Amino acid sequence: MPVNSNLHQTVRVLRDPTFNQAKDAQLVPVVVQEVMDCAIEYPVVLVKNAHSGQFVLVAMMGLKSGENLYCGEVKFDGHYVPQVLRHYPFVLQATPNSEHMLLSIDEHSPLVNQQEGEHLFDSAGEQSPFLVNKAKALQLHHEQQQITESFVALLLQYQLLSQQQLTIQLGAGQPTILDGVYLVDQKRLDELSEAEYLALRKNGALAIIHAHLLSLKQLNRLARRALTL
Amino acid sequence: MSAHKTIQHIVILGGGTAGWLSANHLAKKLLVNAPHGMRITLVESPDIPTVGVGEGTVPAIRDTLQYLGITETELIQQCDATFKQSIHFIDWQPALANGKRHSYHHVFDYPLPGYHDYLPDWLVKTESRENFADVFSIQSRLCAAGLAPKAVTQPEYQGLCNYAYHFDAAKFGKLLARHAVEKLGVIHRQLRIVDVCMDEHGHIAHLVSDTGEQLGADLFIDCSGTPSILLGKALNVPFISKHDMLFTDTAIATQVPYADISAAIPCSTLATAQSAGWIWDIGLSHRRGVGLVYSSAHCSDDEAEQQLYRYLGSQAPQAALRKIAMRTGYHQSFWQGNCVAVGLAQGFVEPLEATGLLLFDIAARMLAEQFPANHAAMQTTAKRYNRKMRQAWDRVFDFIKLHYCLSQRQDSDFWQQHRRRDSQSETLSEVLDHWRWHLPSQYDFTDRAAIFNLENYLYVLYGMQFHTDLSAQAWRFDPQKSAEVSWQHMAHRAAQAKQQLLPHRQLLERIQRFGIQPI
Numbered sequence: 137m138p139v140n141s142n143l144h145q146t147v148r149v150l151r152d153p154t155f156n157q158a159k160d161a162q163l164v165p166v167v168v169q170e171v172m173d174c175a176i177e178y179p180v181v182l183v184k185n186a187h188s189g190q191f192v193l194v195a196m197m198g199l200k201s202g203e204n205l206y207c208g209e210v211k212f213d214g215h216y217v218p219q220v221l222r223h224y225p226f227v228l229q230a231t232p233n234s235e236h237m238l239l240s241i242d243e244h245s246p247l248v249n250q251q252e253g254e255h256l257f258d259s260a261g262e263q264s265p266f267l268v269n270k271a272k273a274l275q276l277h278h279e280q281q282q283i284t285e286s287f288v289a290l291l292l293q294y295q296l297l298s299q300q301q302l303t304i305q306l307g308a309g310q311p312t313i314l315d316g317v318y319l320v321d322q323k324r325l326d327e328l329s330e331a332e333y334l335a336l337r338k339n340g341a342l343a344i345i346h347a348h349l350l351s352l353k354q355l356n357r358l359a360r361r362a363l364t365l
Numbered sequence: 366m367s368a369h370k371t372i373q374h375i376v377i378l379g380g381g382t383a384g385w386l387s388a389n390h391l392a393k394k395l396l397v398n399a400p401h402g403m404r405i406t407l408v409e410s411p412d413i414p415t416v417g418v419g420e421g422t423v424p425a426i427r428d429t430l431q432y433l434g435i436t437e438t439e440l441i442q443q444c445d446a447t448f449k450q451s452i453h454f455i456d457w458q459p460a461l462a463n464g465k466r467h468s469y470h471h472v473f474d475y476p477l478p479g480y481h482d483y484l485p486d487w488l489v490k491t492e493s494r495e496n497f498a499d500v501f502s503i504q505s506r507l508c509a510a511g512l513a514p515k516a517v518t519q520p521e522y523q524g525l526c527n528y529a530y531h532f533d534a535a536k537f538g539k540l541l542a543r544h545a546v547e548k549l550g551v552i553h554r555q556l557r558i559v560d561v562c563m564d565e566h567g568h569i570a571h572l573v574s575d576t577g578e579q580l581g582a583d584l585f586i587d588c589s590g591t592p593s594i595l596l597g598k599a600l601n602v603p604f605i606s607k608h609d610m611l612f613t614d615t616a617i618a619t620q621v622p623y624a625d626i627s628a629a630i631p632c633s634t635l636a637t638a639q640s641a642g643w644i645w646d647i648g649l650s651h652r653r654g655v656g657l658v659y660s661s662a663h664c665s666d667d668e669a670e671q672q673l674y675r676y677l678g679s680q681a682p683q684a685a686l687r688k689i690a691m692r693t694g695y696h697q698s699f700w701q702g703n704c705v706a707v708g709l710a711q712g713f714v715e716p717l718e719a720t721g722l723l724l725f726d727i728a729a730r731m732l733a734e735q736f737p738a739n740h741a742a743m744q745t746t747a748k749r750y751n752r753k754m755r756q757a758w759d760r761v762f763d764f765i766k767l768h769y770c771l772s773q774r775q776d777s778d779f780w781q782q783h784r785r786r787d788s789q790s791e792t793l794s795e796v797l798d799h800w801r802w803h804l805p806s807q808y809d810f811t812d813r814a815a816i817f818n819l820e821n822y823l824y825v826l827y828g829m830q831f832h833t834d835l836s837a838q839a840w841r842f843d844p845q846k847s848a849e850v851s852w853q854h855m856a857h858r859a860a861q862a863k864q865q866l867l868p869h870r871q872l873l874e875r876i877q878r879f880g881i882q883p884i
Contacts, residue, residue: 188879189517292883299884316518318884 138229138238141261147241149266150253155221157245159207162198166218167280168287170195171344173216175351179358182288182297182318191288191297191318196358199304199312205361219277228274237278239271290341294332296320304359312359319352320345369739372583373404376572378558378595379588380409382534382722383708385541387586387729389433392549394733406552407545408572408580420647420654421449421634421719422529424473427522429726435544437521438880443540445649446532447873448524449473450504450514452718453633457643457772457829469497469828470633471718472504473527475820480851484804487848488827488835497827500852503859511629513872516865521881525862529719531634531647531654556580561599568702569595583740586732587706591713596696596706604712606694607762610788611769612779613642613715616689617669618656619682632869636717638772639672640664641779645716646676650873652683658691658715663779691715699754700747705732712758717768720761723816727757757816763793764817764825770797771829800826800833 137143158164163183166174171193174180178195185192195218197204206214212221225245228237241248241256254266263271291297298321302314325345328336336342375391377384388407395403430440440446451472458467480501487500498505504526507514515524545551558580560573571581587595596602608614623630635646642659657673664672670686695712699705707728714720731753737746769783770793786794796809805826810818826833835842867875 184518184882186518188875189519189882190879191882295884297884 137243138240139226139256139267141257141263144241144256145261146250147256148249148251148253149225149241149256150247150249152247153211154209155207155212155217155224157224157247158197158221159204160202161204161207162196162201163192163194164197164204164218165192165220166195167277167284168193168344169280169283170216170218171347171351174218175347175354177214177216177354177357178351179354180348180351182291183316184318191292193284193288196355199306199314199358199362203362205358205365219273219280223270223274223277226270226274228278237275239267239274287341287344290336290339291320291345294324294328294336296324296328296345298324302355304355306359307363320348322349369741370583371739372737372743374582375403375405375584375586376580376582377405377407377586377588378409378572379590379708379710380407380538380542380553381588381590381708382538382541383590383710383725383729384409384586384588385538385545386722386725387588387707387732388545388551389541389549390726390729390733391586391736392545392551393433395736397550402550404552405550406554406580406582408554408556408558410557411555412557420531420534420649421452421645421716421722422531423719423723424527424529425723425726426529429730431522433544434548435540436881436883438876439540440530440532440537441873441876442880444532444536445651446530446537447630447648447650448514448632448869449529449531449634449719450526451498451508451633453508453631453635454638454768454828455635456638457636457768457774459774469824470505470508471821471824471828472498472502472508473529474502474504475527476501476823477851477855481804481806482843482846483848483851484823485835485839485842486844486846487851488804488833489839489842490848496852498824500848500855501823503855503862506856506859507862507866508631508633510863511632511868512863512866513632513869514866515872517867517872517875519881520884525865531649533649554580558594561595563599566702567600569599569704583703584743585704587704587710588708590709591692593696593706593710595704596699596701596710600701600704602696602698602701604692604694604696606692607714608693610762610766610790611693611715612660612662612782613658614691614693615661615666615669616656616658616691616715617666617673617686618654618689619673619686620684621653621655621677621680622683623652624680627870629868630870630873634719637676638774640668640777642669643717644673644676650870650877655682658717660779663777695755695758698747698751699728700750702747703743705747705750707732711754714758714761714765717765718761718817720765720816724757724761727816728754756812759790759792760812761816763790764821766790766793767822767825768829771826771831800831802834804833804835 171180174195178197180195182191183194197206206212225242225247227240229240231238255264256267258264297318300317300319302317304312306312377388384407388405392405397403397405451470453470455468456466460466507526514526514528546553556574558572559575562570562573564570569585571579573579585595587593630648637644641664642657644657647654657669659669692713699711708725711728735746735750737743766789770789772780774780782788805819805822807819
C-alpha cells in the first residue's frame, strides 16, 4: 500500500532488532555494494527467482529452504544486516505506466501499529524525519539494485557463471546438497582475455567477483552454526 | 573463368523466410564479417509480398536459432511466438465405437528409452490401442493440461520436454533479416529484378534491375518462392508434380482473435481432418492462424469455406479469407550450374507436419555446410546436394502420405483414393507391408537425409491405430514388460513434471516481461 498522509497519519512503525520477518528466509537478496560486508559472514551466491527466472544475488543464511541460522529470539546474530531486512516493512513499488516508484508499506506487518514506534507523519501531516530517511535509503537501494542487475548482465556476457552443486558435510551423516546455485567459474575467470579482465577491473566488478569467491568458504561457518544451534 | 577461382560473392533473390534463412546460414558459415569472408547480397523487390503462412515449426528450429545466435527471448518477444509440443490430430479416423471423436498426439519427446521392450505387450493386449502417446511419453498429458514445456528457471532453448514454436511468419522474417544485416553482415538491396542474363556456359551471369543495374555473382540463390524465377524460369528446370500422391491443391487461410486475452493457448498445432483435406489451427500469443487445406477435385470452394466457417463456429475471423493455390511437388534438380533454389522455389508440400520451414532450413544449412571450395568443385557439390535434397523431399512426401493412407474414413473419394496402393510410393508400401507383421525398427530408417525417423512414425502409425500383428510371436516377449507398467510410470513422471510447469500463456507472459536467462 503506498504511504499516504491521509491513510497513515497515525501509523507508527516499530524497530525490530531480531529481524524476525526473515526467520524462514534461507536466502536474502543483496546488492553489489553489500557483497564485501556480507562476504565476511555469509556465502554470497546467485540463484534464480522462481517467479521470473531472473538471477538474484543473495546472502545465504541457512542450509535448507525455510532455515535462517542468524535470526534469533532476541537478536539478529550477524554483524551485517542486509538492506532489505533493515528497510522492512517498507518497499519501493513500481507504478503502472510511470517511471516513478512509490514508497509503500506492508500494513499487515506486526511492526505496523498505532501505539508505539516511529511516526510516519507529524500532527501537521508532514513527513517525519524517519520517513524522509527511509525514502532516501530506499531510493538509493533501488539504484544499487539496478547496478546489481548490470553486474549480473556482465557476468552473463563474459559467460562467467555456471550452475553448481554445493555439498556440505554436516557431522558424520549424509552430506547436504544445495542445488540451483550459480557461481563464478574460476577457470573461466582465468581464461578471460587481458582486455576483458581489465574491463572488469575498471568498472569494479573484479573486486565483487573475488569477494563472492572468497565468501564461498563461509559455507563451513554455516555448517558449524547448523550443528551448534 | 578460372576453374579454381574461389567463390566470393553470393546473391540471394527473394526476401521471404527462405531468403533470410539462407542469408543467415551462409553468412554464419562463410564468415561475411571476416577480412576474407564471402560477400552476400540479398535482393528483394519492394512490392512483392511474402507468402506469410507457415507458422509452425519442428524442434530442429531450436538448434538452428541457437546456432545462428538468435536468442529465444528475441523470438518470443518479437514474433508473437508460442511453444509447440505436438500436433494434435483430430478426426483422422472415423468416430470410435463409443461415439467419441478419434484423436491422437504426435508429440516431440522421444519415447522413454527402452520403450520397445514394452511395445509388444501394448500391441498384443491393448484392445482399442487408443493411447500410444500416453503409454510411452508424458507429453500428451502435459498438452492436455495446457502446460508449457519448460520451467521459468530453465535457460534458453532448454525444456523439460522437447518442443518447437508457432510464430508470426512475417515477424519471424523481419527478425531473421535484422539478424542477417546487423549481426552477420549481409547486404540488403531493394531492387525490382526484370531480367536474368546468362553466360555462354548456360550459367547465370547477372540479374538486371528496372533501373538498368546489373547484379553479378559467383553463385545465385533462388528464394523467389513459387515463381522460381531463376531455377524454374531462367534455367528451365522442369517441375515434378506429386499431385498423384498428395491430392490437396488449395488452401484458404485467415486469422482469428482470442475470445478473451486470458484464453488458454493450446501448446499443440490442431489438425482436424475434413471431407477432402484438413484444418490447421495455430495459437500465437495474440491471435490464432486457421486455415483449410483441400483438394479442389473433391471439394468446391464454397463447400471449403463452409467447412472452415463451421469449424470456427461463433469465432468470427479478423481477416478476410485468403485463397492460396498450392502445387505439390519439386523441381527435378535444386542446384543447376551456379544457381541453387531454397524454399518454395525448390518445391512445395502441404504444411501437415510443419515441414515447410524445416525443408528451407535443411536446404539452406546443407548449402552453407557443404559449400563448394571453388568453381571447379561446384558440379560435384551440386550433384550430391541434389541427391540428398531429393531424398529429404521424398521422405517428407512419404511421411505426409502416411497420415492419409492409414485412415479408414469412408466419407469421400478423397480418403478412398488415398488408400489405393498406386497413390503410394514404393518405399512407403514396402515398409507398411513389413510393419503389418514386424515392429518398426532402426533398420527401417538408415537414410541419413530422413527428417522423420522411427519415433515420428511410431506416434503416427499407432496413433492412427495401425495394426502390427504380433500374436504369433507373443511368446518371445517378456511378460514383465507390460504396457500397464509403462503407463503407470509415465503417469507418475507426468505428475512430477506438472509441478514444475506453468500454464502455457502464463509462461509466455513471464518471458515477455523478464526474458529467459542464457544459462
